[in-house]
Amino acid sequence: MSVRRSYADTTNGQVHYRTAGNESGIPVVLFHQTASSSVMFEAVMDRLHPRRCIALDTPGFGNSSPVTPATISAWADVLAGVLQTMGIRDMDVVGHHTGAAIACAVAVRHPGRIRHLALGGPPLLSDGTKHRIRTSLRKLKWQSDGSHLLTAWRRSWGYAPRGPIELVQRETLLLLEAHAPHLAMEAVLDFDLATALASIDSPLLVLAGDSDPIIEGVRDAAARRTGTMVAVIPEAGVHVFDEQPDAVARTLAAFFDDQYTEGG
Numbered sequence: 001m002s003v004r005r006s007y008a009d010t011t012n013g014q015v016h017y018r019t020a021g022n023e024s025g026i027p028v029v030l031f032h033q034t035a036s037s038s039v040m041f042e043a044v045m046d047r048l049h050p051r052r053c054i055a056l057d058t059p060g061f062g063n064s065s066p067v068t069p070a071t072i073s074a075w076a077d078v079l080a081g082v083l084q085t086m087g088i089r090d091m092d093v094v095g096h097h098t099g100a101a102i103a104c105a106v107a108v109r110h111p112g113r114i115r116h117l118a119l120g121g122p123p124l125l126s127d128g129t130k131h132r133i134r135t136s137l138r139k140l141k142w143q144s145d146g147s148h149l150l151t152a153w154r155r156s157w158g159y160a161p162r163g164p165i166e167l168v169q170r171e172t173l174l175l176l177e178a179h180a181p182h183l184a185m186e187a188v189l190d191f192d193l194a195t196a197l198a199s200i201d202s203p204l205l206v207l208a209g210d211s212d213p214i215i216e217g218v219r220d221a222a223a224r225r226t227g228t229m230v231a232v233i234p235e236a237g238v239h240v241f242d243e244q245p246d247a248v249a250r251t252l253a254a255f256f257d258d259q260y261t262e263g264g
Contacts, residue, residue: 002043008082013065015082017056020045026115028256029083029091030055031099031106033121033238034188035181036174037062040096044241047249051256058102061177070183072098072191076105080113088163089113092256095240096120097214098188104196116256118205120240122216123188124197124224130189137182140175149222152176159238167242199223205229209236209243229260 007014018038028051030041038055039062039098045053056079060066067074079102083091093114095103101117107114125133140155149172156171175181197204205258206221208214210232222228236243254260 003045007063010065010078010081011076012059012067014063015056015059015065015078016052016063017082018042018045019052019054020049021052022050023052025052026050027054027088027091029053029088029093031079031093031095031102031111032058032061032100033097034184035061035178036171039170039174040230040239041094043245044249044252047245048253051253054083054086054088058098058184061186062174062180066179070180071187072101072105073109073122075104076109076186080106080110090115092116094118094120094252097120097123097238098184100217101188101191101193101196104193104200107192107200107202109198109206114200116204116205116254117219118207118255119217120206121208121212121214121238122193122206122217122221122263123199123213123214124193124220125189126216129214129216133185134189137185139180139182140238149176150181162237162243167239171239188236194220194224197221203227203255203258205231205251205260207231207233207240207248207251209233209238209240211237212240213238223230230257230262231260 004019037057041055057064093103100122152175153172156168160168206218208218222230233240233244233247
């Protein structure tokens with residue numbers, strides 16, 4: 001598979017994105033987690049071939065320019081505008097963690113465009129979990145002795161304890177290069193995902209690795225909305241798209257083709 005990398009000009013700077021697959025058919029649009037980038041989807045994009053896939057870097061992450069304010073709604077509008085400029089009307093959408101919130105904001109603020117909606121680790125969090133995350137948020141400050149590099153490594157390692165080391169290296173560098181990732185976490189906590197989900201009528205799949213620390217969002221989404229399809233991917237965590245790309249791609253393909261059955 002050949003992944004192509006491009007930029008789109010916007011009034012807020014440039015948005016970087018990756019594309020793969022055929023130009024025809026309903027595209028699969030993917031929104032990544034914090035503080036990663038569209039690179040996290042390359043393995044799944046490969047396995048979804050020949051479907052057309054478009055994975056965008058959120059403003060302020062990867063190679064996309066930051067926007068102010070850094071909110072889920074602002075990011076959704078910028079990315080939806082890029083897709084509109086590309087001529088994308090109907091689409092199947094995948095969002096993971098922060099990207100799940102962005103995907104829902106796109107669905108609400110730009111209705112009628114999403115054919116299927118797949119949310120990985122949707123951040124439907126309890127008040128206790130939100131409080132714990134909010135009180136632990138810290139801006140990563142650069143230090144003259146380079147100790148911030150080890151801090152970033154430890155944060156990334158904590159979300160990928162099984163490795164491989166290349167994944168930890170990639171995510172550490174993305175964290176260091178990101179524009180204010182702590183503000184992205186605040187944006188997720190401030191976004192009313194439950195209300196957004198309640199207003200979306202697209203077919204819904206929620207998925208997560210079995211050791212994802214916010215797997216509670218999968219259970220919550222399924223309980224809130226009748227007919228929600230659920231997939232828990234074994235031997236995976238936060239980086240389920242990297243850790244189990246075959247299982248994720250099979251699940252997504254079946255869902256987009258209206259052939260997904262739980263446990264199948």
